[in-house]
Amino acid sequence: xxxxxxxxxxxxxxxxxxxxxxxxxDLENAKKPFYNLMMFPYPSxxxxxxGNMYAFTGADIYGRYxxxxxxxxxxxxxxxxxxxxxxxxxxxxxxHPKEQAKISEKRFYDQLSKIxxxxxxxxxLETYDPEYYKWTQWLFVKMYENGLAYRKKSLVNWCPxxxxxxxxxxxxxxxxxxxxxxxxxxxxxxxxxxxTDYAQRLLDGLDKIDWPxxxxxxxxxxxxxxxxxxIDFEIKKGSxxxxxKSGLASKxxxxxxxILTCFTTRPDTLYGATFMVVAPEYAKKLLKYVPEDKxxxxxxxxxxxxxxxxxxxxxxxxxxxxxxxxxxxxxxASNKKLPVFVADYVLMDYGSGAVMGxxxxxxxxxxxxxxxxxxxxxxxxxxxxxxxxxxxEGKIVNxxxxxxxxxPNDMGKIIDDVEERKIGKRKVEFRLRxxxxxxxxxxxxxxxxxxxxxxxxxxxxxxxxxxxxxxxNAGWYPEKLENLPVVLPDIxxxxxxxxxxxxxxxxxKDWLYTKCPKCGAKAKRETDVSDTFLDSSWYFLRYPxxxxxxxxxxxQVLLRRVTGSPFDKKITxxxxxxxxxxxxxxxxxxxxxxxxFVWMALCDWGILPAxxxxxxxxxxxxxxxxxxxxxxxxxxPFLFGHGLIIKDGSKMSKSKGNIINPDKYIxxxxxxxxxxxxxxxxxxxxxxxxxxxxxxxxxxxLDRVWRLFDEKINNKTSKxxxxxxxxxxxxxxxDMGSFNYNTAIAKLMECTNLWKEDGxxxxxxxxxxxxxxxxxxxxxxxxxLWSKLGGEFSIHNQKWPKYDEKLIESEKVIFVIQxxxxxxxxxxxxxxxxxxxxxxxKLA
RNA sequence: GGCCUGGUGGUGGAAUUGGUAUACACGCGAGACUUAAAAUCUCGUGGUUGCAAAACCGUGUGGGUUCGAGCCCCACCCUGGCCACCA
Numbered sequence: 001x002x003x004x005x006x007x008x009x010x011x012x013x014x015x016x017x018x019x020x021x022x023x024x025x026d027l028e029n030a031k032k033p034f035y036n037l038m039m040f041p042y043p044s045x046x047x048x049x050x051g052n053m054y055a056f057t058g059a060d061i062y063g064r065y066x067x068x069x070x071x072x073x074x075x076x077x078x079x080x081x082x083x084x085x086x087x088x089x090x091x092x093x094x095x096h097p098k099e100q101a102k103i104s105e106k107r108f109y110d111q112l113s114k115i116x117x118x119x120x121x122x123x124x125l126e127t128y129d130p131e132y133y134k135w136t137q138w139l140f141v142k143m144y145e146n147g148l149a150y151r152k153k154s155l156v157n158w159c160p161x162x163x164x165x166x167x168x169x170x171x172x173x174x175x176x177x178x179x180x181x182x183x184x185x186x187x188x189x190x191x192x193x194x195x196t197d198y199a200q201r202l203l204d205g206l207d208k209i210d211w212p213x214x215x216x217x218x219x220x221x222x223x224x225x226x227x228x229x230x231i232d233f234e235i236k237k238g239s240x241x242x243x244x245k246s247g248l249a250s251k252x253x254x255x256x257x258x259i260l261t262c263f264t265t266r267p268d269t270l271y272g273a274t275f276m277v278v279a280p281e282y283a284k285k286l287l288k289y290v291p292e293d294k295x296x297x298x299x300x301x302x303x304x305x306x307x308x309x310x311x312x313x314x315x316x317x318x319x320x321x322x323x324x325x326x327x328x329x330x331x332x333a334s335n336k337k338l339p340v341f342v343a344d345y346v347l348m349d350y351g352s353g354a355v356m357g358x359x360x361x362x363x364x365x366x367x368x369x370x371x372x373x374x375x376x377x378x379x380x381x382x383x384x385x386x387x388x389x390x391x392x393e394g395k396i397v398n399x400x401x402x403x404x405x406x407x408p409n410d411m412g413k414i415i416d417d418v419e420e421r422k423i424g425k426r427k428v429e430f431r432l433r434x435x436x437x438x439x440x441x442x443x444x445x446x447x448x449x450x451x452x453x454x455x456x457x458x459x460x461x462x463x464x465x466x467x468x469x470x471x472x473n474a475g476w477y478p479e480k481l482e483n484l485p486v487v488l489p490d491i492x493x494x495x496x497x498x499x500x501x502x503x504x505x506x507x508x509k510d511w512l513y514t515k516c517p518k519c520g521a522k523a524k525r526e527t528d529v530s531d532t533f534l535d536s537s538w539y540f541l542r543y544p545x546x547x548x549x550x551x552x553x554x555x556q557v558l559l560r561r562v563t564g565s566p567f568d569k570k571i572t573x574x575x576x577x578x579x580x581x582x583x584x585x586x587x588x589x590x591x592x593x594x595x596x597f598v599w600m601a602l603c604d605w606g607i608l609p610a611x612x613x614x615x616x617x618x619x620x621x622x623x624x625x626x627x628x629x630x631x632x633x634x635x636x637p638f639l640f641g642h643g644l645i646i647k648d649g650s651k652m653s654k655s656k657g658n659i660i661n662p663d664k665y666i667x668x669x670x671x672x673x674x675x676x677x678x679x680x681x682x683x684x685x686x687x688x689x690x691x692x693x694x695x696x697x698x699x700x701x702l703d704r705v706w707r708l709f710d711e712k713i714n715n716k717t718s719k720x721x722x723x724x725x726x727x728x729x730x731x732x733x734x735d736m737g738s739f740n741y742n743t744a745i746a747k748l749m750e751c752t753n754l755w756k757e758d759g760x761x762x763x764x765x766x767x768x769x770x771x772x773x774x775x776x777x778x779x780x781x782x783x784x785l786w787s788k789l790g791g792e793f794s795i796h797n798q799k800w801p802k803y804d805e806k807l808i809e810s811e812k813v814i815f816v817i818q819x820x821x822x823x824x825x826x827x828x829x830x831x832x833x834x835x836x837x838x839x840x841x842k843l844a
Numbered sequence: 845g846g847c848c849u850g851g852u853g854g855u856g857g858a859a860u861u862g863g864u865a866u867a868c869a870c871g872c873g874a875g876a877c878u879u880a881a882a883a884u885c886u887c888g889u890g891g892u893u894g895c896a897a898a899a900c901c902g903u904g905u906g907g908g909u910u911c912g913a914g915c916c917c918c919a920c921c922c923u924g925g926c927c928a929c930c931a
Contacts, residue, residue: 173928214848218926221847226930264931277931320929350930357931363845364929431930588926680869682857686849689856697869700884707884731860743858746868753868756885 004706006670009784014113022794023075023118027544027571030072035575036063037540039583039591042080042532043104048111050660050678050690051652054645057675058684058741059582060117062640064776065736066580067118068800074575075118076543078125079108082133083532084162084178087443091495097443098490101128111663116671116779118796123546127535132542133445134485135566136535139598140437140448141478146605148194149437151449151473155281155348156436158186163496164440165190167531168433169222169590185306188500189472191447191528193435195597199223202432202596211639212685218588224431228265229415231356231424233276233329233338260329260340263351263429266361268407268414270333270423271399272379273356274369276340280305282353283325283342294326298342305344320345320368331356332423334400343368351429360385380407435594437530442494442503444529446486448479452516452523476526477517481564486525502527537594540635541602542566544575565607573609581636584644592639599635608632640739643687645678660690672778673699679741679777702781704752705774709785714761721760722807724751725770729803732773741777748774764789769801 017023025033038059041052060075067073081101090097105126112119125132143149157166161181165188170177195202203223206216260276278286280302290298301323322343329338338356345364346355359369359376366389369376376385379399383390396405402414418424438447456475479486489511494503504527505512516523545568577599602608609632644651647658665674677698681688717725728751735744751770754760762770768791775782775795786795 172926214926217848221927224927224930228931262931266931345929345931347930355931362931364931429930585925680856686857691856691870693870694856701869703884742856743868746858749868 004703004781004784006672006780007667010114010116010671010780013780013783014116017118017794017796018121020793022796023073023120024122025072025074025120027074027575030074030574032071033575033579034063034066034071034073035540035544035578035580036066036073036075037543037578037581038075038077039581039587040078040080040536040539041108042083042085043101043108046659046661047104047107048115048662049652050662050665051645053115053662053674054678054687055582055584055642056112056115056117057678058642058739059580060115061675061679061736061741061776062580062582062739064118064779064796065800067796068772068776068798070799073118074120074123074544076123076125077112077117077119077121078127078539078543079105080127080532080536080539081105082127082444082535084164084439084441084443085532086128087441087494088162088178090443096492096494098128101126114666114671115662116675118779120543123543125539125542125546127532127539128443130485130487132539133488133535135542136445136530136538137448137479137484137486138481138566139534139538140445140530141481141484142605142607143193143601144449144478146601148197148601149191150194151189151191151476153187153189153472154192155185155187156190157183159183160498162441163498165436165438167436167533167590169593186500190436190438191449191526191530193437193597195435195594196430196432198597198600199225199430199432200428201600202593205596205600205634209634209637209639211636212585212641215585215588215592215639215641218585219593222432222589222593224429226265226429226431228263228427228429229267229418229424230261230263230352230427231267231270231418232332233260233262233356234332260354261352261424262354262356263427264356266358267418267424268396268399268402268405268411269358269361269379270331270356270418271402272358272360272377273331273334273338274336274359274375274377275338275357275365276329277322277343277346277355277357277365277368278325278340279346279348279353280342280344281348282346286325286327286340289327291326294324298323298325301342305342320364320371322368322372324372332421333418339374341368341372349433350431359389361389361391363389363391365389435531435597437534438528439531440500440502441496441529442488442491444488444532445535446488446504447526447528447530448484448486449476449526450479450514450517450523451475451526452477452519452521454521455516455518455523477523479514480517488529502529504529533590533594536591537598538566538602540578540581540595541572541576541599541608544568544571567607576608577632577635577637579638581639582642583639585641592636595635600633603632640685642684642739643682645681645687645690647690665695669695669699670780672781673702676702676745676777680745682742684739684741701749701752702778704756706781706785708752708755708762709767709788712755712761713764713767713789715763716761717763717766718760721751721754721762722766724754725762725766726803726807729769729773729801730808733800733803736776744773745777771795772798772801 036059038056041048056077063073063075081104086101086104087097090100093100095103109124113121127133127136140149157168157171158164159166159176159179159181160183161179162176165186166176166183171183174182176183203220203225206219209216260278262276264270283298283302284306287295287299287302301321320343322341322345325340325342327340329340330336331338341357345368346353355365357365357368357374358379359365359374360378361380366376366385368374377398378385378390379396380390380392380394381397382392382394393407396402396407396410402417405413415426419426452475455477489504489507491503491507493506496503497505504525507527511525512527513522513524515521545566599608645660646652647660652659662674673695677695678690680698681690681694728747731747732744735741735747748770755762768786768789771782771786771789771791772795775786775798779796783795787793791798
């Protein structure tokens, strides 16, 4: 009977907020813009789950708090509904993705409107909207025009279940990130973005941004910068060169003698190299130099190795296999002859695809040497290389003039010597590889490229000399910008085929064939679509430039002058980079890396103002008490990674059947209770375990608040309670600004615990202050009680209350006596007397 | 194997950053109201010993620094996460 009617209240205020435009922000003229962004959801499953709600609520509280601190807060929402995840879901339930998208859209927006966030509904976007993907395609064309998109035949990850290629980042432990099927390798033509051109900048930028350490570290590891040396090995036999690096091939003087180049981070062990190993893919190109009697064996091995999947290669980890190719190289440092092996433990796509085998100081090489009876030469003192490889530090031996040098201190001297003797040169390698954009799927933006056979014939053949990493753009042209979007055609049979061909091959001829943008002849469209991560790599740039009609039903775009670029220049300058980006850590290396890359490229092309550093974006950091230094060099100067909501100790997942749908909790308890409960479970950074009993507790709390406002409002706040309230104002403010919502709520509870005691009453004015503290977390009930107290509409437009430092301190203080750090006694004294040493000693 | 987190009551978690360890909540126990239940309210709740006052022990383990350590230093053991034959 003390309970309040949350359904009525929530409906009432939702409508009121919408009608009065409480959360609308003037994008063109905002004085203190604060772009509060949360990672948008992909509407693939049955609807929003509690995990999404957790993310959005935590982000929203931050936005609401900032708004009460006087910022013009922009908090947009949208749907990442294009891509494999949505398509797979549609296939599973037997619907066409386009049809399913409409259903999901309605469902998601409906749910999202109920959770009580201060969304800017007019700026919502959906990645499958042609108005949106027109610009995704535009981005592709820009990438192409700027030499960052290219097509090449290469060995890529292939998921047999999703029937498409995948980017490296989408393969986890040799399995498809989406469906967990074991991936294989497939050699096909694919479009790539040259993210590797930005490897160094992507790495350096990390120092300038305020992100959780674990996400920064994940990106650093993914980029994987390694400084080392490229060492040349001379091939004595034969007279032809098989260069692997294009750089070498352009120099005619190195056609003789043969040089094999390998990358190493341990040039100090050069004298210990007793053999060479090349990757199977590399060996294939060396075949013609293999002596006749070995050829069969080598060929057979290569064939077998290339057929292996990643997973089986891994299983063979312990027993390394390989074949002696019968080729010998000269170690230019020691002048020893080294046999060349092919082995599948060497990977083609890292370094040069060839390594020197130093069995004494590398465990993999040691295993290999043991198996094939190769020499083990110790060059660093420290371990027992007869038993296992020693990778530690120590004195150099058996290495000519390098003897007596100490590792790792003398690495510099060694590299200098290597360069001086022209054995090799300094080299930085990155683990990061180019971003494979092509997907042989239906539900995505068609890659806006056109192939013209006529043009291809006349094209000057591109450089012949790069046999392994061939770029083949000949005959390909981007669709003219004015013809975008290349609309995704409606086709009935949209399911992936599995033969490496895109479903769009089955599209109508009208769509499939078009005019060559260059010569006008009949030409064929690219039938692959682009990766989902391209859709989401730039959405945050689009939000502020969108203006839609207010109702989700009518999808008419109300227009904002957009010509030649998807961004309104003035608005973009005013609102970007994003002030606070809030999301889960699961996108540490995918979305968050791609977005940074796209942003940097847009800056370089002059589309984004690379040099500007608007004052308004110097947002004080959470951890560091200084301002962001990144300016425009980064899209997300501040990122907050929230934790995960789990259920019964494990991650929520469909397969475990422990997905929690927020709807029934909102129905039963109201959005406020659920919001508050979710935030109370634990630190927002860490997440927590969802329990029904906990929700009961929060319901109890809000009922109590409701009752206190009903029964214990008076004209003057009692003294003790006044002090508590002032303390609460201080603490809650600090906690909200640092995402410590759980302790903020605890403080509010402490305040009510005192309030409910006999004789404690609150004045209307102080009651309003209390409501303001609660407003970001529980927006509905706060608004309701606020209006009941006669507060001016809306509570969410009020300034955050101030506190009086003097009132916080109590007059009496507890004096604690410690002996050896242990509590030995305590008594209460007046605050002013604490400084009086004599009296204190006497009292003690 | 590498990197990154974290380890505090029965449970989720607090702790002003070196100063009363366990705030707040859940759970549990006792009581009040009620014919009864629900709801609400009150009290109790780290461990051991003790009738009690109280004493001792307690923040993963072992050392160290300090008048004083959950917090700082060294070594180790687990949990969780990310990456992984990357030369």
